[in-house]
Amino acid sequence: xxxxxxxxxxxxxxxxxLARNLAEFPFIRRCTPQxxxxxxxxxxxxxxxxxxFNTLYYLRVDELPHVDRQFLTERQLIxxxxxxxxxxxxxxxxxxxxxxxxxxxxxHLRIQVMKSGLDLHSAWxxxxxxxxxxxxxxxxxFHERLGYLTACPTNVGTGMRVSVMLHLPALVITNxxxxxxxxxxxxxxxxxxxYGEGSQAMGDFYQISNQITLGKSEEELIxxxxxxxxxxxxxxxxxxxxxxxxxxEDLHDKISRAYGxxxxxxxxxxxxxxxxxxxxxxxxxxxxxxxxxxxxxxxLFVETQPAHLQKLRGxxxxxxxxxxxxxxxxxxxLQDRGKEHRDERN
Amino acid sequence: xKCQQCEKPATFHITELTGEKPHELHLCEQCAQSxxxxxxxxxxxxxxxxxxxxxxxxxxxxxxxxxxxxxxQVCPICGISFYEFRxxxxxxxxxxxxxxxxxxxxxxxxxxxxTQHSGKHPKHHHQSSQDQTRLxxxxxxxxxxxxxxxxxxxxxxxxEIRKIEEGES
Numbered sequence: 001x002x003x004x005x006x007x008x009x010x011x012x013x014x015x016x017x018l019a020r021n022l023a024e025f026p027f028i029r030r031c032t033p034q035x036x037x038x039x040x041x042x043x044x045x046x047x048x049x050x051x052x053f054n055t056l057y058y059l060r061v062d063e064l065p066h067v068d069r070q071f072l073t074e075r076q077l078i079x080x081x082x083x084x085x086x087x088x089x090x091x092x093x094x095x096x097x098x099x100x101x102x103x104x105x106x107x108h109l110r111i112q113v114m115k116s117g118l119d120l121h122s123a124w125x126x127x128x129x130x131x132x133x134x135x136x137x138x139x140x141x142f143h144e145r146l147g148y149l150t151a152c153p154t155n156v157g158t159g160m161r162v163s164v165m166l167h168l169p170a171l172v173i174t175n176x177x178x179x180x181x182x183x184x185x186x187x188x189x190x191x192x193x194x195y196g197e198g199s200q201a202m203g204d205f206y207q208i209s210n211q212i213t214l215g216k217s218e219e220e221l222i223x224x225x226x227x228x229x230x231x232x233x234x235x236x237x238x239x240x241x242x243x244x245x246x247x248x249e250d251l252h253d254k255i256s257r258a259y260g261x262x263x264x265x266x267x268x269x270x271x272x273x274x275x276x277x278x279x280x281x282x283x284x285x286x287x288x289x290x291x292x293x294x295x296x297x298x299x300l301f302v303e304t305q306p307a308h309l310q311k312l313r314g315x316x317x318x319x320x321x322x323x324x325x326x327x328x329x330x331x332x333x334l335q336d337r338g339k340e341h342r343d344e345r346n
Numbered sequence: 347x348k349c350q351q352c353e354k355p356a357t358f359h360i361t362e363l364t365g366e367k368p369h370e371l372h373l374c375e376q377c378a379q380s381x382x383x384x385x386x387x388x389x390x391x392x393x394x395x396x397x398x399x400x401x402x403x404x405x406x407x408x409x410x411x412x413x414x415x416x417x418x419q420v421c422p423i424c425g426i427s428f429y430e431f432r433x434x435x436x437x438x439x440x441x442x443x444x445x446x447x448x449x450x451x452x453x454x455x456x457x458x459x460x461t462q463h464s465g466k467h468p469k470h471h472h473q474s475s476q477d478q479t480r481l482x483x484x485x486x487x488x489x490x491x492x493x494x495x496x497x498x499x500x501x502x503x504x505x506e507i508r509k510i511e512e513g514e515s
Contacts, residue, residue, distance in 0.1 A: 021440065023473060024481040024507070026424040030438035034489070106436070128466070136470045139511060141440040143475050146454070147463025149440040153450060154457055156443070158465040215460025 005117020008294060009285045010233050012165040012205065013114055015076075016123045016222075018131055019150045019159035020109040021141040027151040028104060036088040036104050043103045046137035047092055053133070056092040056101075061085075067316065070307035076114065078102055099130060106151050107159070109134070118233075120162060120226045124218065147214060157214025162225045166232060169204040169282045170239035177206075180232060188212050189228065203274030203301070208232070244286055255283035263334045267323040273304050273330065291341035292334075304329060349374035399456045400432060421445045423482050441479045477510050484510075 258279035354374035417429035426438030
């Protein structure tokens with residue numbers, strides 16, 4: 001979410017994950033607590049033996065306080081399921097938080113690489129290398145006909161999920177988003193909200209990913225997603241152009257009001273923050289707000305979430321407390337950035 | 347059992363896996379059909395439900411007996427029953443793909459439109475499916491031997507595991 005990379009005005013991030021299981025253990029649901037411990041230890045030890053992998057941060061998720069697990073979820077380094085599950089489980093994360101390897105999630109291994117902007121090909125290159133290195137030390141459950149075997153038949157084959165997170169506020173305002181979804185479904189692509197399966201789209205963020213994992217090669221699956229994204233980007237840009245030419249005052253007003261609330265609110269929920277930041281993000285892209293950068297907004301999306309606020313404050317906060325802390329954080333951040341920009345201009 | 351939404355008998359038993367916990371629904375054919383084609387998140391198109399597809403494929407409405415028989419099938423390696431898989435939507439071990447193959451293959455075609463992997467293959471220690479199954483079995487035997495404090499047997503099993511892992515079997 002650095003706000004860099006190709007098409008980063010509309011594409012937030014590109015992510016590829018691979019599901020892998022070890023040949024010698026049952027899948028997670030049928031593992032005994034002892035199996036989980038053995039898998040966890042085995043993968044950790046073997047990770048340590050791979051050159052370059054011994055510098056990964058290695059965290060035992062089951063030993064972390066709840067707020068830290070939530071913090072990792074908010075940074076998309078672990079899934080919600082991994083944060084909330086029971087039993088021995090861990091995550092290995094690289095320095096710049098682009099690579100994470102979840103151990104004992106739904107599958108024994110869930111490897112994930114995330115890039116800013118639309119950058120699926122380099123994500124694939126990196127994850128493919130990581131997978132090869134892991135596979136040189138671990139023996140994966142693999143079937144001659146069905147490919148990589150996974151706990152859920154929806155992931156069997158490549159075990160690969162390719163996702164691109166898009167910010168599509170103009171398609172939402174112009175009521176065209178449904179049409180886009182329908183056409184994506186026809187070509188077997190799934191559309192989900194910000195936090196994956198079952199979640200609602202918040203702040204006009206939508207994740208597009210492949211549904212099929214068997215019968216097509218990794219490159220073909222990546223090609224399918226990366227082929228359709230430029231078309232959606234084009235639709236979104238057209239919708240933005242339409243709004244700005246047909247309705248500039250209304251759009252400018254909506255964006256300025258959103259910015260105004262974020263700069264002055266005394267208490268604000270995370271949902272309202274997402275919603276308003278979404279408008280401001282579009283305003284920055286359209287040049288209607290000039291004292292913020294896209295990277296500022298992306299940072300605020302992450303840092304105004306509950307666990308981030310509590311880590312920042314250094315203590316637990318209830319919902320009301322978090323809403324006050326969030327408003328305070330937003331006011332301070334936006335004031336500072338505004339001042340910096342004014343100083344730069346003078 | 348009556349349908350949760352009307353007075354007709356419930357012939358479709360759907361387990362939804364999209365939320366945080368599995369959610370069971372008991373519906374008649376008509377209500378199930380409208381449930382499976384509705385739009386649950388108010389605007390977002392539905393994703394095909396694994397349980398829904400499985401039901402469609404099994405055509406359980408008139409074969410309750412056969413389904414009950416099928417449900418009793420148990421994987422000899424991990425011990426999961428077909429009922430448990432149907433209920434939880436997750437398999438118990440790699441061998442389930444072979445053991446429940448005749449039920450799983452049509453489901454896999456439903457999901458992916460294919461049953462033949464065409465992506466990457468492991469480059470290094472790749473054992474055959476039989477060897478992989480044997481490995482899980484040996485690990486189970488080793489756990490049992492350790493529990494019985496039969497360390498001699500456990501070390502024999504460990505050697506056998508190593509042989510398979512190093513491709514000497």
